Amino acid sequence: MLRRDILKCLLSGSFILSGLLKPIIALARWNQTAFDATDFNNAINSYFPDQHFSETDKIKISVHPVIENGAVVPVKINTDLLKPESITIFVDKNPTPLIANFDLFPGCLGFISTRIKMEQPSNIIVVVKANGKFFTTKTFVEVHEGGCS
């Protein structure tokens, strides 16, 4: 009886601990400085400190060139760069220009499709890390009604 109680106590203790630790560990890597940056250069330099970005035509951003409602902008990104490791989306004129980062683990194809908010006519800038190197491309999107508020 006693042994069972101790076991129960230990088990519940470890559950509480693992429950607490998981979000803390996970949130630790979220880059607060880069996500809070209100200027595109600050955002990209805080997210990728001291990196060189090569412009490439091997990243394709599929997005409608004219957006009526900036609250929902469907964006599709394809890259045929070898060994894609991450895809990061910026919108240079948004109040906070770093939009989203996707870490692609081995087995992932160089493809992401999502929907983002855009406040005004801006460039969508995509950075792809592939085989340890950084590549970038951008496309301009006209936005009629801002979607950040």
Add this chain to the structure above:
Amino acid sequence: MASSIRIKTKTRDNITTVRAILRHPMETGFRVSEESGELVPAHFIKLVTVKHNDKIVLSCDWSRAVSKNPYLSFMFEGAKSGDKLELSWIDTQDKSDTFETLIE
């Protein structure tokens, strides 16, 4: 309560396409409430993790500028029909949700 996560998968030629919709307000912190006239505090999903058979395949860091009820689609190789796929998210209020499905 029903899960906030809906997932569809399709596997063809060893490539699995995952499409997911997460139910979440994704408040930017810039929106004024029509009822109260006050700013609605920022509240958005920060992290999304997708696992295939307990191995991470995709991990996302998001900002307030991912649209309300986020849509996410990606593709990966090497999964078989019947394999486990798990998606979980954590938001700025440390709320979270997890959903597991079998790959089709």
